[in-house]
Each structure stands twice: as C-alpha cells, then as structure tokens.
Amino acid sequence: MSETASVLKGSAHPNVPRQPELPGQRQGADSIGRGRVLRVLYVEDDPRDAELCLGQLKAAGYEVRAGVVSSREKFAAALRSGGYDIVLADCKMPGWSGAEALKILQREQAETPFVVVTGAVGDEVAAELIKQGAADYILKDRPARLPSAIERALQEKAVRDERRRAEDTLKASETRYRRLFETAQDGILLLTEAGFITDANPFLLEMLGRSRSEIVGKSLCEIGFVADQEFCQKAFRTLRQGEDAHYDSLPLRTRSGTRLEVEFISKAYQAGEEKVIQCHLRDVSERKRVEEELKLTLRMREDFVNFAMHQLRTPLAGIKWLLELVARRQDLPAEPREFIQDAHSAAQRLIDMVNDLLSIGRLESGKLKVDLQEGSLGELTENVLEEIRHEIAQRGHQVSVTGADEVPAVWMDRQLLRQVIGNLVSNAVKYTDPGGRIHIEMKPQDGFVSWSIKDNGIGIPEEARPRMFEKFFRADNVHRLDTEGTGLGLCLARLIVERCGGKLCFESEEGQGSTFTVTLLQDSGGEVKEVDRVPVGAEQRSGASNLL
C-alpha cells in the first residue's frame, strides 16, 4: 500500500469526522462490519467522494484500511503490491474508466470483488459492468447501500473460493488416482454392477495382450479370458451379489493362449449413484512356479536324512549298475569276473547299510510314518523263510515253526515288520554253525502275541549283551564266522518293533545259542487305534541322527 496516493486508516485517525448517519442505519450497518479489518483499494479521482464512501464503511463497523488511487498506473501498482479484500471504482476518471480498471483487475487478480461506485450511470453501462464481472454497483448518492453490497460481494467471493478449493482438491485427487490406475504394477479392472467392463488399466491390458476397446463394454465371461468357464461363472455370481471375492489363484488365458495364474481380489463399492466392482489381478504364475519348486527343494533339504541318503545312494547305485553291465560281458576272464562280482556285492552291502541308516534316521526323527494294520505273524514268517530258503539249505540248518495257526492277528506295519522278522531269521541262520537247529514259536500272552526265534548258535558274550542294540555294534565272537554285517540290523529291528507298540528282547549264553523275542499287541477286533508307543531310549536316539 506504500505506493498509493493516500492511506486512510480508520482506527488510526480518530479525528476524521464521521459521515452523517441516516436514522436507524447505524445499528444494522454496525452489525455488518463487526470491527473486521477491510482492506479497500479505491479507484477515484475525487478524494471527497472516496472519503464519503469510506466513511460509510467505517460507520458500518469495518476497520477500514484503504488505498485511494486515481491513475491506471497507480491502480496496477497497488494491485501488484496486493493485500486488498475489495476494489471500489468510480465509473469515469480522467483518461480511463471503471470498465478498464475491472479489466486490469481481472488480469491481475480476478478473484478480488469489484464494486462500482458511481455518480450517475446508465442502466446499460451498469449491466455491462456486471456482465463483465463486477460484483455490484452503487450510486454515490445512495452510499448507505455500500456496506451490504460489499458484504455480499465478500460472501460471494468466499463461496467462490471455497468451491474452487474443492474443485482443485478434487482435480488433484482425480489426477493422483488416475496416475495410480495408469501406472499400477497390478492389473485393475472396473466392472458395472451387471458385470460389464468399464475400464482396465494398461498393466492388465498388457498382461492379457488386449486393447482397451476390445474389452470395454463386454462381460467377464464373454471375453473368455478366465480359462475355467465354470469357475468363472461361479466367481462372477459372487461378484454380482456384491460380495468381496479373493482367489489365490485363478487361471487366465491371454490373447495368445498362454495360461497365467493370477491372484484375484474384488471389492464392490458405491460411487455416487452407481455400484462399482473393482478387481485387482496380480500375475502370480512365476511366483507360484518358483514357490512350488522351492517348497519341494526345501522339503527335501529339511528332511536332511533323506537328502543325505539320496546323495549317498546315487553314486552307489551308479557303481552297482556299471558293475552289473560289466559282469554281463561274456568275454570276461574268470578272475576279473570274480573281482567284479565281489565289488558288486560290496556295493550292494553299502546300499543295504545306507538303507538301514535311512530307516533308522527316519524312524528316530519321526519322519517315517508307521502304518499300523492288523496282520498275521505266521504268514509273515512263512514269506521270510521262503525268501532265504536257499541260504538255510546251504548251511544245513533245521528250521521248525510252532503256533503259527494258533495266534491271533496283531497290530503291525507289514513292510517294516517283515524287515524285523527277516533280520532275526537271517541272524539266526548266520550266527549258527552249519547243521544248527532253529525254532520259531508264536503264542498268545494276555492281549499280546509273542514271536520268538531260538537257535543253538554262537550266542552273545556277556559283556556284549548290554550293547546289542547300539548302532554299528557287533560282538567280538562274530568274527569267528566269515559273516558280513553292518551292526545296524538289531538297532533298526528294535526301533520298528517299538514303533509298532511292541517290545524286542533277547536271552543268550555264549556258545549255547540265543533267543530273540518280539512281543506285539494283539488285534482286539475293534477299530484301528493309535497304539501307545514305547518311548525310544535316550541312548538309542543319539547315534544315527548325530552321525548323519
């Protein structure tokens, strides 16, 4: 305001005489201004007119801070310095006019209200000014109307400002959300309540290999990019019912026929009059594939025993197979042929040992699930004996079996228990001098069935007895016989029997023979139940799992 011709400050100039008041006016006018500061830029060549009008405003209760200018240049300069609430302007000044001032104002700061205050003006001029954007016009001889005209102009401005702010906010918001939609790295699809596509973002179009015009206006099922039609229709019904939907994996077909797996999330909401269904589609094909393979790999790595066994068995199987190939050659001399056969059986023995370790490890870690079913010990024994008939005959043993038909069925994992019976029979055959006697006896015992094998073999030395179920342990006296063993068989046998809810124990006298007895729970004829497992001894737990 420094460049204005004169400054009138109502409160700073208490001596400025008040303008005469019309009766009854003061009360109402005072309530209009309510002591508010009103910064007025007054375009007027006659200072007396200016004072008269400004006096009216003070009288109406405004704290008036006014700049009065008469020239075009000073008006423009005053506008640029800013800070005015309202511009009052005479219609005619020497050399320029109110209409011109209005134009300047609209150029500089269109939002400031412009009120024409004029001595006498034709209706057309006034109407023209109003049309140009003036808020109001006041005749100088009726200045009392000025405060209410100004107040209304200010209120209208406040409303305009508010609306503009709201519009700006809306526009900014629209831009923001449009950008989100356009640049999102997820597919976004908008549907009407009836299920017709209204819009799809560029990411989705690219994902599907389709153009916007190809799909807008069509229904989800119609364009057929959901690969599973039945599923599509079901999903679509959910959508139509306005329910939120979430599918972890929905098959989509692109235009080129490639199948994608997408995660699909939809939400329905009210947008003004209409209901909108907004769907998000994220391509998870690659993620799913990687996840699946990773899960498998992890599962295998986690099952460390299993994985280690794989690593051991693979080269062993390779050795075994290649030796088998060589052994088949007809042109092989006798000695190398024998070497190869020995190497082959050594590889086989290693494989057996690894298999036993694998079983022990998996039994101890609980990874191997025991499948308990009712089964016959007699039948199992018969099968095993048949399998090693040749070996028994070779060593000239006499084998007898009693009680096979009298015992009831027991709870067992057939495959695992076959390993136990096989191992115990094979031990009796191996650790008994040729021409020995082996007796297998089965009998029921208070809800249990016992299966025992008695031989008249080399027996177990006293000091070795407590360690018989340790891994890799073999009693000293076995070396007297040319037998091969891993020292794992009994350990595994006991683990299996215990997992079947039974017990494995033995009695032996060195040089006299041994008796091994398996006791298993009798099948009560009822439904399959979980058998209480005999806890595996702590000393049994160590070994294999640490070793592997």
Added chain:
Amino acid sequence: MSKCRWRVVVAEDDKCLRKAEVAALAEKGFTVISTKDGEEALRVIQEEIPDLVLLDLLMPGRLGFAVLKEMKQNPKIASIPVIVLTNLAESDWKVVRELGATDYWVKADLTLEDLVTRVEKTLAGAGSPV
C-alpha cells in the same frame, strides 16, 4: 515285436547312472535320448515325443516333479508313460503318483535287469510304437 522302434528319453543328471541306463536300454535295441537337465528334458520330450520317459527327481534346471507336472498339463505329451527313478525316500511315491507318474523306483534297490524289464512291461501295456 521290433524293439528298436521304441524311443526312450533318459533324464538323469548323474553321469554313471545315465551311462548305465543308456547302455542297458541300447543293449536291448531301444533308441535312447539322454539328458542331464530338467529344463532340457522337457524340451527334448516335447520335440521327440518318446514312447517312455525315465525321469530322475533331483536335477538341475527343473526338478523332476516340475517336469512331470508340466508334461501332464501339455496334451501333446501328457499320455507318455513316465517311470520315476530316484534315490529319495519311498514316501515321495505319493507325490509323484499324484502328479501322474506310471511307476516309481528307488535306483539303489533296483538292478539294471529289473529296470529294463519294467520298461518293457510298461511299454507292452502302452501298446505298439507309432
């Protein structure tokens, strides 16, 4: 039956096992295409459309599980019998059976002779070569 018309893809990353499988099958007159990588196996199977696939489970490129799954999803090769050969524990049989394998064997527990017999039996069940 002229066996030489049967074509078998051997997918096995272990050199010894691969050699042994190829030699044993070739001895019997099979045409054998071998590969040591899961990704490559899938490509070869698609290109060659063999009569049977011997598939290892743990291979670089793609796991045998994934190869099997993709085969079953591709109508052109879905019906080719697949014998899964592995040294993983038997419990994985359930997984590969669900994925559509014809048969499953632990290599360490199988002789080459057994293997060839299994292949022949499977092919006899599948009908004559085209």
